[in-house]
Amino acid sequence: MLYATTSAADKRAAFRARLASGELLRFPGAFNPLSARLIEQRGFEGVYISGAVLSADLGLPDIGLTTLTEVAGRSRQIARVTDLPALVDADTGFGEPMNVARSVQEMEDAGVAGLHIEDQVNPKRCGHLDGKEVVGLDLAVRRIRAAVDGRRDPNLLIMARTDVRGVEGLDAATDRARALVDAGADAIFPEAMATLAEFEAMRAAVDVPILANMTEFGKSELFSVDSLRDVGVSIVIWPVSLLRLAMGSAVRGLDELQSAGHLTGLLGQMQHRADLYDLLDYESYGRFDSNVFTFTVTKD
Numbered sequence: 001m002l003y004a005t006t007s008a009a010d011k012r013a014a015f016r017a018r019l020a021s022g023e024l025l026r027f028p029g030a031f032n033p034l035s036a037r038l039i040e041q042r043g044f045e046g047v048y049i050s051g052a053v054l055s056a057d058l059g060l061p062d063i064g065l066t067t068l069t070e071v072a073g074r075s076r077q078i079a080r081v082t083d084l085p086a087l088v089d090a091d092t093g094f095g096e097p098m099n100v101a102r103s104v105q106e107m108e109d110a111g112v113a114g115l116h117i118e119d120q121v122n123p124k125r126c127g128h129l130d131g132k133e134v135v136g137l138d139l140a141v142r143r144i145r146a147a148v149d150g151r152r153d154p155n156l157l158i159m160a161r162t163d164v165r166g167v168e169g170l171d172a173a174t175d176r177a178r179a180l181v182d183a184g185a186d187a188i189f190p191e192a193m194a195t196l197a198e199f200e201a202m203r204a205a206v207d208v209p210i211l212a213n214m215t216e217f218g219k220s221e222l223f224s225v226d227s228l229r230d231v232g233v234s235i236v237i238w239p240v241s242l243l244r245l246a247m248g249s250a251v252r253g254l255d256e257l258q259s260a261g262h263l264t265g266l267l268g269q270m271q272h273r274a275d276l277y278d279l280l281d282y283e284s285y286g287r288f289d290s291n292v293f294t295f296t297v298t299k300d
Ligand SMILES: C[C@](O)(C(=O)O)[C@H](CC(=O)O)C(=O)O
Pocket: 049, 050, 051, 052, 053, 062, 089, 125, 126, 127, 128, 213, 215, 216, 218, 239, 240
């Protein structure tokens, strides 16, 4: 009801413990707070807050146009409604290393359990597109050091994302990842890995958890949870999938409305009012006021 019952500090501690246990944690991308509740209800271990989704949600391409305030605001809205840890995409950290430190503090205050900072140049782009560029090792390392120095809660997970694989190849990416771990990164997000063998090589190169990005229509094949677990991946994200599914449904619904003039044929594909109210925990608001939930909604 209203908000999560677990404090941000407890969520971070629990996230750290689960990561240390070696299990594979599944983080679908929440495109809004409501979908974060759904992710929790359906039994996943965490929620991912995607930069691509946030920009698309605002009608913008994912090229670093969103501001720290917008990303921290959306992170706060999402983190507060779920007991799951939230991992947020902090892009390049919104500026110079000093901005990275400030960004980390804002995200920490927003209640997330972790965030990732990438080594692309500004303006950044989706890591699965051609033509991206990465910064030199020195700046990449300074971003991560600034992030680590900026946090106040030592359990806030600072993940370093490296985009080097798509630019200079796997060996350069593992070298970069090792340097980022030496700089203090708690986990590595190797972007645009092509094969399971590449994940395995990255796994062997660093002694911190690694993340697999199973974004659709990109450079990586869509590996199953089982195969990613087998190669030692610790966190898997499906950053944009729920938005893609929802938008796909919206397109079909609008087309049906154009052609049929009503949506009766699609009722079976809609979230039922009863399920929405259940997800919102509507009934429990009677605790404040017994006049709030005085009706029944049944599914036939
Ligand atoms: C993970 C990612 O950074 C995101 O913003 O969700 C994107 C996802 C995408 O564009 O498909 C990425 O750069 O991979």
